[in-house]
Amino acid sequence: MIGLGAWLPPRHVTNAEICSRLDTSDEWIRTRIGIAGRHAAEPGTATSDLAVEAGLLAMKSAGVEHVDAVVLATATPDHHIPGTAPTVAHGLGLPEVPAFDVTAGCSGFLYGTALAAGLLHAGTCRTVLVVGAEAMASAVDPDDRATAPIFGDGAGAAVLAAGRPDEPGALGPIAWGSDGSHAADLWIPDGGSRRPVHGTAEAGADRCIRMQGKEVFRHAVRRMCQAAQEAATAAGWVLRDVDRLVVHQANARISATVADTLGIPAERVPSNIDRVGNTSAASIPLLLAHAATGGDLIAGHRVLLAAFGGGFTWAATTLVWPDDVEALV
Ligand code: COA
Numbered sequence: 001m002i003g004l005g006a007w008l009p010p011r012h013v014t015n016a017e018i019c020s021r022l023d024t025s026d027e028w029i030r031t032r033i034g035i036a037g038r039h040a041a042e043p044g045t046a047t048s049d050l051a052v053e054a055g056l057l058a059m060k061s062a063g064v065e066h067v068d069a070v071v072l073a074t075a076t077p078d079h080h081i082p083g084t085a086p087t088v089a090h091g092l093g094l095p096e097v098p099a100f101d102v103t104a105g106c107s108g109f110l111y112g113t114a115l116a117a118g119l120l121h122a123g124t125c126r127t128v129l130v131v132g133a134e135a136m137a138s139a140v141d142p143d144d145r146a147t148a149p150i151f152g153d154g155a156g157a158a159v160l161a162a163g164r165p166d167e168p169g170a171l172g173p174i175a176w177g178s179d180g181s182h183a184a185d186l187w188i189p190d191g192g193s194r195r196p197v198h199g200t201a202e203a204g205a206d207r208c209i210r211m212q213g214k215e216v217f218r219h220a221v222r223r224m225c226q227a228a229q230e231a232a233t234a235a236g237w238v239l240r241d242v243d244r245l246v247v248h249q250a251n252a253r254i255s256a257t258v259a260d261t262l263g264i265p266a267e268r269v270p271s272n273i274d275r276v277g278n279t280s281a282a283s284i285p286l287l288l289a290h291a292a293t294g295g296d297l298i299a300g301h302r303v304l305l306a307a308f309g310g311g312f313t314w315a316a317t318t319l320v321w322p323d324d325v326e327a328l329v
């Protein structure tokens with residue numbers, strides 16, 4: 001990893017604003033989820049707009065003006081057709097590079113990173129920009145208290161370059177998987193090919209995110225623990241040597257349970273969910289950038305990353321924090 005950037009849209013949405021519309025409370029959102037506020041893109045601002053901002057920062061951080069490919073992880077594309085990554089590449093002034101979307105929910109950034117690592121390893125590319133970006137507000141039902149307090153908008157991006165596996169900044173082996181039998185536990189029911197919505201409006205169609213929170217919570221803990229353990233072992237690490245555990249910011253109680261189960265002390269588990277909420281595919285790069293700029297990630301730190309999301313999907317990998325990357329936010 002040679003560059004890192006993150007971008008949050010300026011508008012901050014407090015719990016008070018959420019509570020003015022829903023039967024919930026600031027106290028419930030803080031204690032049950034760990035969120036005090038989140039950011040929301042203004043109407044008219046799309047995922048690609050957020051992705052371009054983060055991508056520009058990541059490329060500036062890397063000191064590069066060109067990358068050989070753009071991988072965009074998102075669950076909230078600008079449109080069903082076409083993919084959003086070409087729009088991002090165009091916005092970055094890279095109009096002819098290969099660019100494609102990865103749809104793996106909140107695990108998307110780590111999935112994209114694994115794909116990029118494969119492209120670098122095969123010699124297909126020398127540099128790849130991996131972006132995780134979400135305009136979650138576009139998919140959330142503002143009247144659904146099970147989801148509206150949770151999700152936030154944002155984007156994070158990393159430039160990956162070919163290098164040696166033993167040098168700082170090198171990504172370790174990926175441990176990943178999926179279980180499609182849980183597709184309906186976190187989904188947008190209508191508007192896809194299974195339940196198409198034709199025309200501009202269809203009575204009863206549901207095109208908002210719906211979630212079975214308890215199921216998601218249970219599986220998120222189990223799968224992130226499993227994947228993190230597998231990734232650490234594959235990298236030749238033991239868990240007590242992990243300096244930082246970077247967990248997808250879904251719920252502060254999920255992160256705490258994962259850390260407890262793995263035996264990693266709370267002071268080694270950075271968090272930004274209190275101010276950004278669950279930003280899905282943007283969560284991991286946003287947290288890396290915030291932890292790095294806040295001085296909580298330093299050169300040589302052994303970082304274990306884990307994510308879980310809709311699908312279900314999950315992924316974990318390792319990273320030795322580089323000594324010459326200045327994250328830009
Ligand atoms: N405000 C106030 N009360 C709420 C509420 C809200 N926003 N949402 C649910 N409740 C109520 C429920 O109705 C229920 O009331 P009841 O006991 O009278 O039936 C009670 O709180 C407990 O609900 P439950 O769903 O059991 O809460 P929970 O402790 O599981 O927390 C989540 C709900 C959504 C916060 C939690 O399940 C969660 O974080 N799940 C994972 C979400 C996630 O990570 N999603 C993205 C994955 S990548």
